[in-house]
Amino acid sequence: MPIIDVKQLTNGAKLAEDVHTVLGGLLFPKGTAIFEKELEILHAFMVQEVDVEDEALPQLEKKEAGGRGEERAAPRMKPAKDRLEFQQQFDKAISAFKNMMTKVQGGLSIPVMEVREVIAPMVQQVQEQPTILLALRKVSNVDSYAYEHSIAVGLISFMIAKWMKIPEKEWMQIALAGTLLDIGKTKIDRRILLKPGKLTPAEFEEMKKHTVYGYQLIKASPGLNEGVALAALQHHEREDGSGYPLGLQGNKLHLYSKIVAVADMYHAMCSDRVYQKAQSPYLVAEHLLNDSFGKLDPTIVYTFVNGITQFAMGTLVELSDGTLGKIVFTDRRHPTRPMVETNDRIVNLAEARHLSVIKVIEN
Template sequence: MMDRMVTSVPIVDVKQLSIGARLAEEVHTPLGGLLFAKGTVLHEKDIEILNVFFINQVSVENQEEVARSESAEQKAAERQVAAAKAPLEKAEAFQKSFDQAVTTLKNLLIRVQGGDNIPVMEVREVVAPILAQFQSQPQILLSLRHFARMDSYAYEHAISVGIISYMIAKWIKVPEKEWMQVALAGTLHDVGKMKIDRRILQKPGKLTPEEFEEIKKHTVYGYQIIKASHGLSEGVALAALQHHEREDGSGYPLGLPGSKLHLYSKIVAVADVYHAMSSDRIYQKAQSPYVVVEQLMQDSFGKLDPFIVRAFIDGITQFAAGTIVELSDGTLGKIVFTDRNQPTRPMVEVGGKIINLVDARHLSIVQVLEK
């Protein structure tokens, strides 16, 4: 009988790993948790995580030991420089597109304030390019406030809620043909405020009961404006009417329970609350996205749809690896791992040490700085 050939699995030092290497075996943290599954193709961020967890060697498939020539090192250095520049260039491009979309939307809605119907095709032309650009860098969801200008909050809020609503629709698997309508529902959810006295809208102090009753009418005004405009679905109109309704019937204007609310309104409600709470406003400073997300989780018990909240939290935190954050004790760190069971309490590297916020309950993320 011929001896059966045994092929050994190469064990490679993490320092020598090439981007694109495929793991031949599972990789576990020192405490036994699964870090990477067998068959995972390693990218730059994955190799960083291996280093953070002090994992020195891994088993890989077909990993070739190639001596690095000077030219190869030079090319690698050039790629690193290009990779470092890319996020900044993308952020600058997004800022430019975002500002342009805000300015254009403002001009369009001023026409609505003057009595015109919503120019639906023109609004679509504002929304579509920024959605396309956003899809290549969805991690911006954690730092939308960095693109804000206080003097045009209402229009930035509209664009941002449109973007967030669009992403939620994708994450909860709304049919693709409806994604644009959901984005328009988010963008136009507050269009009824064009009919509210600006002195009430911009009042820095607490509203009187009479003023709050007037504010609440924007939902009905929005429904009427959208119904009178061609090219928008009933769901878009109902999102304007119902985005302040709540699952337990405690919202306005009709006090409807969750079973009576349109799906678009439930999506927009989550997007609206998230962006409002994580933005600087006249009467409120922005809160950390992680603080806001924890609040959303609490609100999913009776106020907001729990399925949509969970999908949003899973979606927004999946892009967090590599993000620089400030903790509540003033230290800066980098998110290196997010447990899907505890998405608001990731592992953060601070000065070479890993802090697991699941265990360090006295700490929280108070600010997201950059990716």
Template sequence: MPNISVAEIRPGSKVSKDVITPLGGILFAKGKILLPRDMEILEAFLIQQVDIEGSEEDAQAMEPSKTPSKGAVKAGSVITASALAKSGSRLHEEYDHMLVLIKKCYSSADAAVLPIYELRSGLEAMIAHIKDYHVLDFSPRTLNEQDYIYHNAVLSALTSYKIAQWCGYPQKEWLQVAFAGLLHDIGNAKVDSSIMQKPEPLTLTERNEVRKHTTYGYQILRKVTAINEGVRLAALQHHEKIDGSGYPLRLRGSQIHLYAKTVAVADIFHAMTLERIYKKAQSPYLVLEEIQKEGFGQLEPSIVQTFIHKTTELHNGTKIRLNDGRPGEIIFSDRSNPTRPLVSVEGKIINLAHSRHLYIQEILT
């Protein structure tokens, strides 16, 4: 069948040529069997014509007849916290254990040697369940804004480990990158706690004191064994920027260690999506957009691109809530606009790339 108008296409038709979005992304790949909802997606992307082959009957005959078994996980679905609990995953238990350990480290970092082998054991136990960790929708079972810095440490460890995997770092370095995420802010243990817990904006003097946490962190880690120099440099350099505008040394580009560049992305994401004493948690999708902006000049572009691509893939079917309060479901993620997918809300399909006043406020679990 030749190239035909979308209005004439019937569900069950087979796409004979990749359907491309106006921005150049692949909407539907060649061979895709079009379902009723796909008609709405084509209209939402303002696609006028599509190359179709075969008849409706032929196309329907090619659809898999096997139905998924009861309880099977749908392809592209996201494992939520409630699903994890039912599946018997120990991720949350190991996370809570790691949280207790890192609290102890902060309370004694200025006076005692870090229990690095205990930390390593806890980190390995938690990472054993890394397959159950999904950056955008993982939520600790208990969140206290007073404990922000500890949650940021544990989450940054998990996310940094994921980034190391996604970016193809040597496998022997993955645990060290996780250590870098876990200990990147350890220098805050030497910053006055009244400053760290202050609900009002900091004075210039207080901001300068907080900035010292990077050098404090390097000093604490300098003589710690079982971690490599990259972990120490991540503590020192995770606030450096590619364009030289960061601190404490105003380093540029290749002067910044890879671990620090990795941790910087994880740290920014969790710093913005966690509830803090002086700042409300932000939408993870808006945070991804902010990170994408910083990828031009401040963060390592390749890490940013991989992070956004990987965190937003396979989210079709995810239950979400928009910023206007309406619940919905992600039905298609366009690689050209990974943070602004098509969502189904109240029986209508909304393309968030076109409706810029709307965005995903939260993922529902």
């Protein structure tokens, strides 16, 4: 039984021996036929050689004659230093954004260039390390949450725009649309904004006006395009017309507002708030995929979920049974159900449907 380089495997080649990970977990049993998906998993686990059955040899020799395939570059892991630098920038951004919004609340116009300068350094880091979006810090303080949420939605919106291949010249405008989505709340009575309990019908009607106030503030600010203003106005509208303030359906909504709506819902559900406990990013992503059709644009949701999960290899997570493990492979067909390696086994969440990722651990 020949032992061959994984890069030389051909479709349909069968394993002559079990393949294990470096920690001893069974990756593929003897007799498994290797196709594109299996090959991708072997690369992900950095398996370099495998035993194959003899009948694979003729095809192997043909492939050798044609030259070797290109090696796949493994995604760069996210070092602790990068995360610390990002968190420090994030904290500064929250403080700076809070000061800016206080000025707007006092009657000044939106300081657009200052907002750009606050988010620009973080945008660069998130482009290099998209998995940062899986571990944005959760804040339970109501006052701080509002500013953190704005910054986070701006960063997420930027990455969605990039993943959707929207023209690059629009990326920063979309980031600003996300960051300024709730700017209209500067015109809402703080007693309503900070109320710990459920709003009365009258209070909720007043709260909904933040979308209109935001549109008006942005329209009056140079340096922001119409899409940014419409994102503030429409980010609570839904594809089926069930949202507010105008009850518009999806074909009447601006693309920026659709992007910001996805980013807004994702970060809100991942965060601790007075009336809601934070959920795992993977559970939230699964909710968006499974339950949001008719509410959010499905193409944008799918693009976003694939974007934040495809580079998660090496991320430490906790499963719903209390097991700790490391994400070692993500199948694009099941982006919220990765393969997780623990000390003694590999759990394929696409098959183990009773389990889920309940926590992303910042290791």
